[in-house]
Amino acid sequence: LIRRLRVDLAYDGTGYRGWQVQASARTVQGTLEGALARLTGGDSVRTRGAGRTDAGVHARGQVADALVDTRLDDGAIAKGLAALLPADVRPTAVGTVPDGFHARRSAVAKTYRYTLDRSPWGDPFLGRFALHHPYAMDLDAVRAALLLLPGTRDWTGFAAAACEVENRVRTLTDARLETGDGSTLTFVFRADGFLTYMVRNLVGTLLEVGRGAAAPDRVVEVLETRDRGIAGPTAPPKGLCLESVEYGPSAP
């Protein structure tokens, strides 16, 4: 029985060279494809992921789809994946979807979170999942900069030089700061799509604003000039997490 499968995943990306399959490196996609191939007895299974998370980036709500040929039902595949995948990559849902479903193209919005550990010495429980950033931060300035971001814009100034897509226009619908319990502070970004390094470059620039090295409207300058050179440094991957991917009510 050939059908299209949707697999939702949560992973600790610390031990992976990112999502996308590579010939000689351990990646999340490669690990998932290996498990699916073993389960379905196929030579190889190709998956498509909603977000190409970078090396060291985590996910709570990554979505992948794959065409599989198997007699196993969804529940059996879910149990099989849970057993075959390592403890740092967990299937959180498995279901059959219409053949037109495309994990990335059918998505209408994605939400990324970037977590800072503001404790003075670094919380050992957050070591893998947050950037330790105990320095003074002007939160009013950061919030002022965040208010300037939402909208439909060309995000070239915040994209990696290596970003190869031609159309760099995306619509950012949410950019905010959440205060967590304990010592965490989390940036939340929601958009219809993101460019390579976009969230990490936004965070790097916002941290510059926070420490007073740039005014809040620096983010507008970066957007208008498309000059990556005046944006802040790319924030490290470990604080970043693909939180969720949204699909329209009529998505295949």
Add this chain to the structure above:
Amino acid sequence: LIRRLRVDLAYDGTGYRGWQVQASARTVQGTLEGALARLTGGDSVRTRGAGRTDAGVHARGQVADALVDTRLDDGAIAKGLAALLPADVRPTAVGTVPDGFHARRSAVAKTYRYTLDRSPWGDPFLGRFALHHPYAMDLDAVRAALLLLPGTRDWTGFAAAACEVENRVRTLTDARLETGDGSTLTFVFRADGFLTYMVRNLVGTLLEVGRGAAAPDRVVEVLETRDRGIAGPTAPPKGLCLESVEYGPSAP
């Protein structure tokens, strides 16, 4: 200048053979003593910890004391320890205390937390700090058992066979279940002291009550008979965390 130092620590115990110093194993106490010796230029520094956490057990509020001979002030020692200790052992406070202070003997209460991950497939973000326990649980039965625990009792039935202390009477002042955000469930125990494996054996027995293999009053039977054989299995260390140690207002 010879003085007594109090160091508060948080650690991810995953990579350590527990708190207590051992000749040929990496322990938290050994790591702390090495860093203190390097900082103060002493041949060796002996520390005393409030709780002897087992291999793989974590701490948010471990307390240690040590006699040091150094011209460094408390702030310089705090910074030095933060720099010398590995990322999974963090000093959260450093201060000078009266010489009579004894991290373990001066303590009036300790609180341990044991966290369960109740998600169906296992949350990769909790992999190091919670026991994955997705099975059905009768929470009313567990709470009924918890209500039977507080009091001044002989806890032999919940202690490890290897527990060497003679007086096994301790006063448990709190035993409850907290519902966390997301999929966690946490047991909280507060007492004036704990025996070896006591919390892990309590949790193991409460999980037996939760799955219906024992009635809530099993915990009373274990206490009355002092028969370790009718208690549940020892729960794994990774869910356990020494949350805090309390000292009286006039400590030492």
